[in-house]
Amino acid sequence: MSKEQTIKQTFQAATERYAALGVDVNKVLGELKKISLSIHCWQADDVTGYENLGGTLTGGIQVTGNYQGKAGTIDELRRDILKATSCVAGSHRLSLHEIYGDFQGKKVDRDEVEPAHFASWIQWAKENGMKLDFNSTSFSHPKSGDLTLSNPDDDIRNFWIEHTKRCRWISDEMGKAQNDPCMMNLWIHDGSKEVPANRLKYRRILEQSLNEIFSTEYKNMCDCIEAKLFGIGLESYTVGSYDFYLGYGIKKGKIVTLDTGHFHLTESVADKLSSLLLFTPEIMLHVSRPVRWDSDHVVILNDDLSDLAREIIRCEALDKVHIGLDYFDATINRIGAYVIGCRAVQKSLLLAMLEPSSLLQQYEAEGKYFQRLALQEELKSMPWPAVWDMFCLQNDVPIGNDYIEEIEQYEKDVTDKR
Ligand code: RNT
Ligand code: ZN
Numbered sequence: 001m002s003k004e005q006t007i008k009q010t011f012q013a014a015t016e017r018y019a020a021l022g023v024d025v026n027k028v029l030g031e032l033k034k035i036s037l038s039i040h041c042w043q044a045d046d047v048t049g050y051e052n053l054g055g056t057l058t059g060g061i062q063v064t065g066n067y068q069g070k071a072g073t074i075d076e077l078r079r080d081i082l083k084a085t086s087c088v089a090g091s092h093r094l095s096l097h098e099i100y101g102d103f104q105g106k107k108v109d110r111d112e113v114e115p116a117h118f119a120s121w122i123q124w125a126k127e128n129g130m131k132l133d134f135n136s137t138s139f140s141h142p143k144s145g146d147l148t149l150s151n152p153d154d155d156i157r158n159f160w161i162e163h164t165k166r167c168r169w170i171s172d173e174m175g176k177a178q179n180d181p182c183m184m185n186l187w188i189h190d191g192s193k194e195v196p197a198n199r200l201k202y203r204r205i206l207e208q209s210l211n212e213i214f215s216t217e218y219k220n221m222c223d224c225i226e227a228k229l230f231g232i233g234l235e236s237y238t239v240g241s242y243d244f245y246l247g248y249g250i251k252k253g254k255i256v257t258l259d260t261g262h263f264h265l266t267e268s269v270a271d272k273l274s275s276l277l278l279f280t281p282e283i284m285l286h287v288s289r290p291v292r293w294d295s296d297h298v299v300i301l302n303d304d305l306s307d308l309a310r311e312i313i314r315c316e317a318l319d320k321v322h323i324g325l326d327y328f329d330a331t332i333n334r335i336g337a338y339v340i341g342c343r344a345v346q347k348s349l350l351l352a353m354l355e356p357s358s359l360l361q362q363y364e365a366e367g368k369y370f371q372r373l374a375l376q377e378e379l380k381s382m383p384w385p386a387v388w389d390m391f392c393l394q395n396d397v398p399i400g401n402d403y404i405e406e407i408e409q410y411e412k413d414v415t416d417k418r
Helices: 003-019 025-033 074-085 115-127 154-178 199-213 242-252 270-279 303-314 334-353 357-365 369-379 384-394 402-413
Strands: 037-040 093-097 131-135 182-186 221-226 255-259 283-287 289-291 294-297 321-325
Touching (some): 003 025, 025 384, 115 131, 131 154, 154 199, 199 242, 242 255, 283 303, 303 334, 321 334, 334 384, 334 402, 357 369
Parallel strands (some): 037 321
């Protein structure tokens, strides 16, 4: 039997098993295809960017590894992204950082950047059926230090305010061009290695900076503010903590970004969604994977990811939750890293969508807790991989581990020659 025939046959059997629980597998396949991920551009080049200012990566984040073939130019990055997305079903967004502007070899400082520096990206995205999201960049710059928007020094603070304002302007232009709001993420690394003498001082300054930055209204972009627990070298205090941004987001109606690597390791990020959905406009996710001190390992299908996807689906919040990715690993093939992460997120969503939620909720409403637990347990061994294979087959992307060979071929033909 051909591979295709086997997949079709096992899919048929799986469809019947799920139908018995009231789940329409074909409907799920159609819905899964419509979910766009916001793929981060910075896995392709270890968060270096093309700014021509010669900075090294700072801001409490670190990339380890030196795997051959990182994207050294915008053209290489674009090619790598297209290779990665060719192994992922559906159409997706690309999330750019300001340092990835098309500066044409010129030194353009962060307080000088304009939409024109992203014109070629907008064009490229259009040609390739992608939409863009955006991020201001506080790190890897001589003025980054430990404090940017929360800096008591007016010159430095105003420099970063100007930068962030310009990033919102660029985002709005991107949103306008693609006829769909551009999600702009604001993450700054501000913090300190040791406990500061006055925690309130910097948070108060950050609040004022944000108020100034957000004083311009835009129609084609959405502001997202990203919290963090700690940075490398900034372990004792983070100005933009979760409490800070949650409070700010609720007060000002801004979207809070939940990076799954930015919480205590035993804290459930999935559990936060249902609360945020009640009090903030939407949710931005940075799907990542924390391992001990690192918050940015390649995303894989683990319990944390499954819990997160299940919450999105159980809350019926697909139209309110933006699923961005955020990780960087330079120890393995970088394009392969993209494919692993994107496919893991899709698998987690598929698993969540295959859940017979009305039956589970019915058990719960009737106080049938044994039945609820038993069904949740049995769902773990339902034949979802057969549905996943069919999803890949229908969307003409590599099936199962076939993408390993594709990535190896690309490595041979393209990235090894860099
Ligand atoms: C850092 C934040 C932030 C960055 C990117 C590069 O801890 O997660 O989102 O990873 O902006
Ligand atoms: Zn993040």
